[in-house]
Amino acid sequence: MADEEQVKAILAGVDTWNQWKADNPRKRPDLRGAHLNGLNLEGINLNGARLDEADFEFSILRRANMAGASLVRANLSNTDLSEAILINANLTGARMTNIKTTRADFRGANLTGADVRQVRRG
DSSP states (O other), X not given: OOOHHHHHHHHTOHHHHHHHHHHOTTSOOBOXXXXXXXXXXTTOBOTTOBOTTOBOTTOBOTTOBOTTOBXXXXXXXXXXXXXXXXXXXXXXXXXXXXXXXXXXXXXXXXXXXXXXXXXXXX
């Protein structure tokens, strides 16, 4: 279950979240199951975050850093992941239909069982 303080920080915007992340370098972000759909999260730092079953549908995640994040069964449908960093992310069972992935980096990402359809790369 998501940490309420962290949910409030992310809902306050990217600048607030990134400052929270910088101020809490030893705390692993926990946004499991959070409803974060329709948000503009361009440039957000979610490196190493617990995002299992989080709902990002219709969100903008351009240039987001989600390296090493756990996104098991997360909903990323209809998102813009252009230039996002998902190196070594765990996307097992994630819903990723109708996503934009221009220059996104999925090296080492686990996509086992992910629903990846209608990917736009340009």
